[in-house]
Amino acid sequence: MKPIIKVENISKQYRLGNIGLNTIRDDFQRWLYRIQGKEDPLLKIGEVNNRKLKGSSEYVWALKDITFEVMPGDILGIIGENGAGKSTLLKILSKVTGPTTGRIDFNGRISSLLEVGTGFHPDLTGRENIFLNGAILGLNKREIRSRLDEIIDFSGCERYIDTPVKRYSSGMIVRLGFAVAAHLEPEILIVDEVLAVGDAEFQKKAVGKMQDVNVKEGRTVLVVSHNMTIMNELCNRGILLENGIIKCDTTINNAIFNHITSNNAVTEKKWLNGNAPGNDKIKLRKAYIINKENKPINHAYINEEIGFCAEYELLSELSFFTHGINVFNSMDIHLFSSHDNVEIEKDKKFKPGYYKTTVWIPANLLQSDYIKISFACMKYNPFEQLFHEINVLRLNVLEPEVSLTRNESYKGKLPGLIRPCLKWEERQLI
Amino acid sequence: MTSTNDTYSHSITPHNSLFDFRLAELWQYRDLVTLFVKRDFVAKYKQTVLGPVWFFIQPIFQSLVLTVAFGRMAGLPTDGIPPILFYLAGITAWNYFSNCLRATSNTFAANAHLFGKVYFPRVVTPISVVLSNLIQFGIGLLLFLIIYLYYMLTGSHFHPNNTLFLLPVLICSMGIMGLGLGMLISSLTTRYRDLQYLVDFGMQLLMYATPVIIPLSAIPVKYTPIMLINPMTGIIETFKYSFFGASIFSWQLLSYSIGFSISIFLIGFIIFNNTEKNFMDTV
Incomplete structure (x- = not known):
């Protein structure tokens, strides 16, 4: 079949900054080249358009050699x-x-x-x-x-x-x-x-x-x-x-x-200064992802257990509190929430110091997707949130070469929000 | 898809060819022209009590002021015509030209939002502006005719003559001159807006270089060349001559005006047509 739209080498150059005397200079130069029948000199310069980086050229390519059908x-x-x-x-x-x-x-x-x-x-x-x-x-x-x-x-x-x-x-x-x-x-x-x-x-x-x-x-x-x-x-x-x-x-x-x-995964974060998440008594200092050998990792596979670690500092004595995480997928769908299920001890105090909490997400639970984890510390009776840091870490969870949750003969992506490994049984009845 | 492999009905390229006017496309959008005219007209007087009566009030007051200021106080001649009628004739014609030019000269700037979101032949906008001004001019002309007949019946001596048949030519000429200049200016101002400021007071200066207030016959000889270069002179003078038989009429002067209108319209149209493609990036 013949394509209905054919886009060939489309580029678009924009000039940054204000229009003023410099533009007159460039316009004049362009016009000089054009009447001599030469190619526009300003098309040769120009940088890749990344709005985050400071560039030296006034000209950028908003689109560069786009071709598709x-x-x-x-x-x-x-x-x-x-x-x-x-x-x-x-x-x-x-x-x-x-x-x-x-x-x-x-x-x-x-x-x-x-x-x-x-x-x-x-x-x-x-x-x-x-x-x-x-x-x-x-x-x-x-x-x-x-x-x-x-x-x-x-x-x-x-x-x-x-x-x-x-x-x-x-x-x-x-x-x-x-x-x-x-x-x-x-x-x-x-x-x-x-x-x-x-x-x-x-x-x-x-x-x-x-x-x-x-x-x-x-x-x-x-x-x-x-x-x-x-x-x-x-x-x-x-x-x-x-x-x-x-x-x-x-x-x-x-x-x-x-x-x-693409470039959104963040699997380790550190806060050393005062703007760390928390309040005047508790500060989150570090968050990272580990595998079951306790090694920090920057991506994970669906068939392996991963640990989310949070290290925080208590600046003064705090009465009993606990932690929780929320996990969202790439579509921002809330997959699940998990709370530290230790027995609540009302009279327990936490002394000032440096603490670490780890929560383990079992293998064969997450779908091959991009997940966002948020972390919170809170008190019960009465409920009080000490802090809740949204999107602390973002992690790519990948499909491994061989996976128990997928029949090897099927190569496509399995749908669904989670990828549990279920037990199947089959027997002949008659 | 019976066509061969590499033929497409439309294509988009970096530049328009200089003389590709895409008139067929413009014709497809004729309904948009009428809707724009209607919109301008309706929107202008919605939520006013007097509505279109304002079309009458403006020129009447303008002529009254001129009558008092130039006729009575300064005592300028009006070729033997009752001053209010003389000024009204000049004002009615001049306002048409001036409104067309002013409104079309900021086409790109005023419609940047619309043009940035949807494509239609950009020339639709200035054309509809000129047409809605034509309606306004028609109402002004009606007012002028009422007062004209009143003076005629009360015994003033005019000599309306067969140059009146040139009236449609005069109106067209003013319309396309305003449109042509307006398109030219609006194209030039997309990048450098300096010209925009010139238009406002430039139009006022130009009015004094046109026999709107002072008849050509009363201009000192050393200033007449300036008047004669001005392409509006021939049109305004002919306009007055056809109704009163008292101003100066010459085929030479009129042909110059018409020739100028047509050329400036073509130049304006070509430049406008070549600007419309990329103006969004600079406006």
Whole structure:
């Protein structure tokens, strides 16, 4: 099959800083080269776009040599950190801005939804704004009129449809805007992080609509979102962008896994100074992960036991307290919580000093995923939290080459939140 | 997919070709033009008590002020026409041109938010601005005609003549001159905004270099070349001549104005067209 979109070597250069006399100098230089028929000299400079590092050049590449193809009927998810170039890519695809170099070819109409309700005028009624927004997105009056009832129905704003939109709640504006966009019926739909707004019911409706458009009408959808749960559910392919470069172009599962495991793992932390987690009596000093040989590790396998260690300092005598951890997966789903189950001794005191607590997470419990651990110290009767440090450590838990929890002949990823090793029995009955 | 392997219906490349005007695409968006016109018009007078009556009030007061200031106090001649009518004619025509130019000259800056989120031919915006100003001008012209008829019936002597048939040409000419200059300025100001400040007071200066207040016949000879270079002079003078038969009319002057309008429109359009692709990065 022939791809519906073909992106070849797309790059986008941006200039940082303010526009002033320096820009005149560069513009002049560019113009001089252009009239001599030479290549733009400023395209040769420019650095990889990493917003965290200080660079020496005023020019950066927001996108560099992006090449990929999209097949008709794909739902392609584009993921990456803030500033990775996702929105720039969508902007170029929607013709809001041009590429610096490269070429994109596509078939059919591209409709892009970079924002919900673009061009809504607060003084116009909902109905008038449907026409205006529809026309901005490229429909003519006849097309909008024929879909008007469906749009109003989908938005769920029937009662307000002849009221100026400035009287609408922000959620209603989003609903109305998405309703228009969802009925555009383009061959290619581009959606940028618009699902972040709106309530849960609406998000469900929107995701459902996008799947509908894809499955029933065979249309192609490109989505950018930071909500990995939605992306996982919606997309079949994923592109991971990192600093303007495609890091991987694979299935959505792999792309998400690569994204969340890329450089976020933190398996050891130390706090020496005053801003350590805790209060004036207790300070967390160190947290790290160990294996069952008590060696610190920076990643783990699902079939091995791992220990989470926390070292803390008591600055003054404290009455009895205990500890707990919370474990979340990469989608921020709370997997489980565990509390130190020692017998509560009301009269026990802890003397000032340096303590260490270790909690063991058994083998064959965690799924191959990226987990986040939070650690808390608290008192019971009355309950009081001394501190609760969210996201103390983040750890990649990997699938080993050989695993008891998976049949060797199956190579794909096993679904589910946990990976227990269960006992199976089979016997012939008759 | 019956087409051969490497043909695509659309493509995106770094630069537009200089003379690719994509008029067919513009035609597809004609409904957007009318909706923008309607939006501008409706939104302007929503939540006002007098509504469109404001279209009348503005030029009336402007002419009254001019009548008192220039007619009565300074005693400037008006070619024998009742001053209020003379000024109203000049103001009505001039305001159309000036409103078109001012409103289109910040197209990119004023619509940056919209342009940054969705693609449509950018030229839709200035065209709809000129059209909604045309409606406003039509209302102003109606007011002028009412007062004109009143003076005619009460015995003032005018000589409306067959140059009145040129009226549509004059209106078009002013519209596309305002549009052309506006597009040119808005393209030049996406990167360097300096020009934007020039427009406001530049328009005021230009009004005095146009026979809006002082008739061309009353300008001292040594200043007439400045007036004659100004492409608006021919249009305003012809406008007055066609209604009153009293100003200066020459085909030469008018042709110059029309020729200027068309050329500036083409230049403005080409430059605008080449700016629209990447303006988002600099605006």
